[in-house]
Amino acid sequence: MSDLTVSRVAPRGMVTIRADLGGPGAQAALLAATGCVMPGQRRIALQGRRALAWMAPDEAMLFLPPEEVAEVPGRIAAALGAAPHLAVDVSDARVIFRIAGPGARMVLAKGAPVDLAPQAFRPGDFRRTRLGQVAVAFWMTGDGAFELMCFRSVAGFVEDWLLNAARSVDPGLFAEG
Amino acid sequence: MLLLTCPYCGVEAxxxxxxxxxxxxxxxxxxxxxxxxxxxxxxxxxNPRGVHFERWRHAYGCGKWFHVARDTATLEIFGAYSAQTAAPPEALIAKIRRRRPGWEGWS
Structure with missing residues (x-):
């Protein structure tokens, strides 16, 4: 079994989308503009190198390769047409960490008031919450690892926090199965 | 410690x-x-000892404001509802009356 690792992932393009996302028109427009299906409440749709996360009833976050980010806000704006909306490249605003290996659930459970039991938090689940005293969002990828994003201004703190929390964990508490 | 349910995220936090x-x-x-x-x-x-209606914001989550009815003495949560309203929902008032028969009302 591989070891528990905490690492900063390579820069990723991020586009914040604000619109009335509940309407069928907006969902079809987002699918056409991003190639991603709008996920349900507190979910993230992982599709290859892209992902679309539910942030709030009127807010979504699109993750994509950095080289593709320039053209996407314009495409979203065109697809949403006259509906009130906002689509902005915010790639530099946040940093993403990856927590993988046995005990990854335990690392997050030390600082986030979230039920991280295997039956309660599954791949594709997305949660905005706090880690220690700062706002973060994390989700579970298809391979069972966690990705966590926070504002760049607190990335140093979050990195230290995660590395410290990962120094000693008991993965047995959240053993799968 | 209160456990509040955000009506926008649908999560008890x-x-x-x-x-x-x-x-x-x-x-x-x-x-x-x-x-x-x-x-x-x-x-x-x-500053009631009992049923109270409060505004709360899911600050670390979706960021939305909403209203909560709770009991300040027992910390029982009766329900949460949209802040875009001038009065609590009838169903919530009925629920509180069932739980607190002597309750004097919200206004």
Missing amino acids: EETEFAPGGQAHTRRESAGADDADFAAYLFERK
Whole structure:
């Protein structure tokens, strides 16, 4: 079994989308503009190198390769047409960490008031919450690892926090199965 | 510790994920109000031992404001509802009356 690792992932393009996302028109427009299906409440749709996360009833976050980010806000704006909306490249605003290996659930459970039991938090689940005293969002990828994003201004703190929390964990508490 | 359910995220989360916003359903005295009424709007708040209606914000989550009805003595949560309203939902009032038969009402 591989070891528990905490690492900063390579820069990723991020586009914040604000619109009335509940309407069928907006969902079809987002699918056409991003190639991603709008996920349900507190979910993230992982599709290859892209992902679309539910942030709030009127807010979504699109993750994509950095080289593709320039053209996407314009495409979203065109697809949403006259509906009130906002689509902005915010790639530099946040940093993403990856927590993988046995005990990854335990690392997050030390600082986030979230039920991280295997039956309660599954791949594709997305949660905005706090880690220690700062706002973060994390989700579970298809391979069972966690990705966590926070504002760049607190990335140093979050990195230290995660590395410290990962120094000693008991993965047995959240053993799968 | 309160366990609040955000009506926008549909998730039950602990109090530390939220920011309190004080008493709900205060009515702002607008231009032309006399000083006493405006002072009452600014400073006078209920402080009940029992059923209370409060504003809360899911500060670490979706960021939305909403209203919560709870009991300040037992920490029982009766329900949460949209802040885009001037009065609590009828179903919630009925639920509180069932749980607290002697309750004097919300206004």
